[in-house]
Amino acid sequence: AHIVIKDYPAALDALDKASSIHGNSSDYITKKIDLLIKMDKTQAALVSIERALQENISDTSLYRYAAKIHRQFGDIDE
Structure with a gap:
């Protein structure tokens, strides 16, 4: 069932x-x-990705999400 x-x-x-x-x-x-991405909380999503990587939780989907955000919004750090 799809929720x-x-x-x-x-x-x-x-x-x-x-x-x-x-x-x-x-x-x-x-x-x-x-x-977070669905809620348009992009900055929070990026923070969560960074925190996860700092906690050594490496999951290929983390990188996919990061890439998706950067594709969608360009370089956010500027």
Whole structure:
């Protein structure tokens, strides 16, 4: 069954609660980044990606998300 999420903030909150209980896995982080992107919170998504990489959570999808954001918005750091 495909679930369509309409309430992104509640979904983010639920993800944060779950990851605080079960530990931060790449699965939680990629779902969180996906939600942040859908909510147009690009800067927050980039921060989450950086934090994940600093915590040595390497998941190829993290790089895909980073590349997707940069393609969409160009170089954000300027």
